[in-house]
Amino acid sequence: MSNKITGLFSDYVAGRMSRRELMIRAGQLGLGAAASAMLLNQAQTKAMAANFDWKKENGKAINLLLNKHPYTDSLLMQIENFKQLTGLKVTYDVFPEDVYFDKVTTALSSKSSGYDAFMTGAYQTWQYGPAGWLVDLNEFIKDPAATAPDWNVGDILPGLLHSDAWSGVPGEVLGGPNAKQWALPWGFELNSIAYNKRMFEQAKVDPPKNLPDLIEKAVKLQTDIKGIYGIGVRGSRSWATIHPGYLSGLTSYGGSDFTVENGQLKSAVNSPQCKAFTKLWIEMIQKAGPKNWTNFTWYEVGNGLGAGASAMIFDADILGFFQQKGTKEAGNIGYEGFAANPDKKEPTPNVWIWSLAINAASNNKPAAWLLLQWAAATQPTLFGATKADLVDPVRQSVWDDKGFQDRLKEKYAGYLEQYTASAPGSKIYFTPQPLFFNLTTEWAASLQKMYANEVSVDEGLDKLAESVMGQLRDAGIVK
């Protein structure tokens, strides 16, 4: 029986049978859709082995450090296939996101070989890379012996791949000529609007076109509908407050964190564009934001939308994606790409990229690379995107995949459109420099002060710029 089944799927993978036919035959063998999917996945994994020796590290063992996250769930669902494919022993440590990066930083700083590969964000690599804790993945990507010919790095969205590559020279553009590929994009989030259709219909407004429009509509929404607030955005005293909506909007208004003049970083947080935008931003929150904005993290923003406390959010698209299931407002969530600047049509969303990286102290780098390569390969990514929540996937081919598109159309109406609108302009808009967290944390703190009217926007941003330059000087980054 089992041979019959596996035979069936390998036939399909080998192209000796149509997908329709496969599903019928599978049905006859009494397999549910889910089960068939697993088997198909297995068969396809085997197929990967056809033209590349995945078994070259056979018998070795690798240990992973992972963050509790839907992406991780998707990886672990398929991990058995990877073991079969490579003959590697795989163990893993999963830590809650609240404490995950504390664990990563300490583990890496101890230079122990305990973990071979781990999850990281792109911003963290700006610390880990220069610290010498990461491996330049180009060694492997560019080495035909190490990477499967059909792996097709070109299929990974270039903006993301570049965002994970940096030369280590402060201010030098991401993915530049002598950039090192510190990490491999695995799944990502871009920032756009997710809104509550029910409320929008009730208040007879359609999705906002730009920031002034958004403020207006947000105010209307919360005056028309009792007990809600117009717009949810993050506001806690953390770097995480800056990178989603705020920086995306700032970019749209032509602002940036730094300007680079002949190789020298110069803080631009107090540029006219930046001040103009920040004034609007603070106004937006004061007029239509949540009461306890300064406590707002990813979770409060999400809960607000999901539980119908907020009419819309300007944050990661997948945050809206998650609210579409199992929440009070499930099914009412709509998605919209967003360009804050009235004079701009194309959204310029900043992105967060969950990536995989290899510990420089690892003793099994080639084995670790096999895992990275596999995790970001077309097939497991597709599986994750369709059968789990590896959304947004980093491969163009997956976005083009009919199955994935169907899934989105079915349950997440408007998500695909939102993505297509946002994707072209989406990348990391921060200037890479190792004091990223110092800057953004302080930035968040001063936004909070402006919100409480303790300082004016102008004064706050001037102070911030000053302090940032001071720290860059102390660190010897600028003269």
Next chain:
Amino acid sequence: MNGKSVLRAVALTVIGLFFLFPLFWVVLMSFMTNADILRIPPSPFFTPTLHNYTALVSGELVTNVGTQKVTYMLNLFNSTVLSAFSVILSLILAVPAAYAFARYKFRLGEDIAFTLLSFRFAPPLLVLLPLLLYFQSMGLYDTYFGLVWVYQLITLPLVLWIVRGYFEDVSEDIELAYRLDGHSWLSTFLRISIPLARPGIAAAALLSFIFAWNNFIFALILGSSRIQPVTVGAFAFVTASAIEFGQIAAALVFSIVPTLVLAIFTQRYLVEGLSLGAIKG
């Protein structure tokens, strides 16, 4: 009922409300679904579900984004082992020391006592990174032994200073009397001093157990996920897709049980013992 006792009753009620209502609400939440918890305005009326608890026990948590593995029972086990052994070790080490400081005025005595206390105020963050390095080189990383050792920083000073006070309250004459009866120093210590200081020892044991139980930074940095306590375990319900408040509430309720049992057990000693505490000479 005179005015004073009315006042007393009122005071007790207010205090009871302040300390117990939040817990009461948490218990309610532990029987709610996340959707029930995130209602506007919050309401105590809902159709209770055991889902949160069953998920914790079964280790299978079904959420809006598929099924997740829950290791909370393991965390519970870890916390129990770590706290229990830390307290036991602290008692073995600190009770004799406490007796020494209470009974004998010896050279450097107070200095040693203070040094032992000062371990309590070395901020964990300060020693964590170096500690990690040494633990890895000594092979203590990710071992219960290593953690129990580090936990002494939390539990030992507490036991030492609380118990010391009680020993000082035990009358020297009673010990002398027992010695004169022909008993050795050791059996005097075991059969007189310790039983008479038992309320203090019970209180110290309970409190240090609680402090060990509530700590998590040490285990987080010095261990893998297989050795993490409930504190870290509870964070696992805070995921990118949602905060599972119901789970956290249930986890919180679970995490109280062992300590509560210990508290009820020691309460007997507290009450019984305290009536014979402070038998001053």
Next chain:
Amino acid sequence: MSTSGVASMSARPVVRRRRARMAGALPYLLSMPALLTCIGILVPFGTAIYYSLERYNLAFPATRGFIWFANYISLFRDATFWQTVAVSMAYTVLTVGLELLLGLGIALLLWRRTLVTNLLSVTLMLPLMVAPAIASMMWKLMTNADFGILSYFVSQLGFPNFRWASSPHTALFTVVLVDMWVYTPFITILLLAGLRALPRQPFEAAELDGVPGTFVFFRIILPMLMPYILTAGLFRMLDSIQQFDIIYAMTQGGPGDTLMVFQIQAYTQAFIFTNIARASAILMVLWAITFVLSNVFVKNWLRLRERARGRA
């Protein structure tokens, strides 16, 4: 009386063994194991001191080097650092002070042993059994403007715009409240234990209605309770000045810099900014302050002990 008794006695050979030589060493033998067990920690502590004298940011391995007290100097020149000192002190004084008062009050209320008080003395311990980190998560939810039961109550009481931890004006109040909720039971337990350890006779009268008169309280109970109060206060102070879990979970040190206490400042420096040197310097200052403060406590504690001894 039976002569047989006498006979058996005089028959007993009286052996008088010599005193063990180690008699004088006994106290050392008793305290050494504890000391040796903890002394291991001094090694990392020393390393940390060294870090605080370096330029050491994990992200700039190249620039690492020994710079004597530069970190401390830059700290003392930094206004936000003094803000940190001020906030930490305010937080410590508020929490320890209020908790001592409340804890003492509760202990007195629970002094008289009845079914109710016995029950309460256990149940009132419950908050202490909840890890502060998790408790704070719950408090954050309960004070959430939309879903929070407490916010709901407060708004029903006519304060719909009470912002709890999210407003710079009420943030300190909120975290102190949570701290009191979590840690007052700690004080109550210790003081209740001490209270019940007092010789009862003097207070029989006072205890009749459970609450002692002011004279008895100030002249007898308080002095006798002082050592316990100091012990409890000491350990609360040690934890309070190093508070992290509650504040971080509730506000991450915000809004603005309102609650940037030592540990949060240090945590941010070490784990977010990977600036180990600065974090170590901050924590060394914290350590020094703690050292001085606890010295005061212990000195008084010993003095009181001596007096108690004199009385005994």
Next chain:
Amino acid sequence: MPFLEITGLKKSFRNHEIIRDLSLDMERGEFLVVFGPSGCGKTVLLRLIAGMLRPDAGDISIDGQSVTEVNPEYRDVGMAFQNYALYPHMTAFDNIASPLRSRHVKEAEIKARVNETARMLRIDHVLDHLPKALSQGQKQRTALARSLVGRPSVVLLDDPLRNVDAKIRYEMRFELPRVLRGFESTVIYVTQDYKEAMALGDRVAVLVDGAFRQIGSPLDVYDVPSTMRIARLFGDPPINLVPVHPVTANAGIEINVAGATVRLPPDGADFAGRECMFGIRSENVAVSLEANDGIPVTLDAITPLNNRVVMLLRGAEGTELFASCPQGGPMDRLRGQYQAWAKLDLAHAHFFDRGDGVRI
């Protein structure tokens, strides 16, 4: 050879000398009362003998063996504490049995001996009570029983009757000697009450400022106090002490007491010209209201004491004197002030050096 021998004992705390050069010899089975005012060093002395403190100098030996270096549990010394020091978590029975248990005596015999001792002290009915359930008297007897049951070669009783009510104290004065005789122990009994000292001891040792100032039979100490201090400590009402300046006059020695000249009997030692204290106990001062002989005084007040009446006399220069006489005399019913004459029985007069207070 003495059974308990203490020689040149010294002990000081923080260079404050508590016991200074103290020596003592006791025969086997002797009952010695150590009498001294509070703070005279009694407790320290007992702790030294018991072995809880180590002397700075000197030696303690029991039955010919030095025990200075011996741990308390090996000294075979029993002690009853002023505050009883009962083990609050053990029943009266276990309290008393403790010394026997330490010697692994068989349970059966322990039971027998404890009951026997308890019966002797009439506490056999409360043996299963915890100390907190015992009356003061029962506690005190339990403590006593515990110190005796093991029949130690030396028994130390630290003011055992201090904290019990008058009735029990009175009973015990008779009972103790009987009980102790039964145990044949050598007993050191510490008390602050001179009547107890008089009532109980074969010998009384007066401990003042960390040394024995006088050791002798109760009567010796009363009649021939070796110092002014001791003379004061014994006796109720306290002995009369008057500063005098003896002068040689018409072939004899005269002193001036209360404004009157008193001529000393010729056999009196020659201490003319020495500044000294003249001491005389109240019972040696006779008072008469009529006969105009003796020292003219005002009889100020009269109070009955035990079976005597005590009179307060005021002489010229306001000197106050106590006099006492058996009840049933003419004095009993007197109230208010009277003119009277006091007659001193100079045979029982004491003279002390006014400087060091030593008897002359």
